[in-house]
Amino acid sequence: MVRTKKRMLLGMLLGLMVAGLASSWAAEEDSGKKARQFTGTVQEVTSGSIEVAKKKESQTFSLTEATRYRDADGKTIERADLKVESKVTVRYREADNGSLNAISIQLK
Numbered sequence: 001m002v003r004t005k006k007r008m009l010l011g012m013l014l015g016l017m018v019a020g021l022a023s024s025w026a027a028e029e030d031s032g033k034k035a036r037q038f039t040g041t042v043q044e045v046t047s048g049s050i051e052v053a054k055k056k057e058s059q060t061f062s063l064t065e066a067t068r069y070r071d072a073d074g075k076t077i078e079r080a081d082l083k084v085e086s087k088v089t090v091r092y093r094e095a096d097n098g099s100l101n102a103i104s105i106q107l108k
Helices: 002-029
Strands: 036-045 049-054 057-062 068-070 087-094 100-107
Touching (some): 049 087, 057 087, 057 100
Parallel strands (some): 068 100
Antiparallel strands (some): 036 049, 036 087, 049 057, 087 100
């Protein structure tokens, strides 16, 4: 009986994790605009934006509550873990107003 309850609990937790991932992916794809990516070196991080540069090009991305942050292994990290001079890849979409909204930022 205890073993059955453990299996049920494990199954429910796994189901919730899968549902969470699916909704996260769906949210990324909802806008209809294609997600793009930009890889470079962090120049500045604020509470609402991150500036990333490569060679002669620099982009500033808006950070929102929906922005996800990951380390090089794909594990979730906090925005505070992003440091100037870190190499990152930013997945983003251009908003209707022209701003670049970061979907996810991954350390390289």
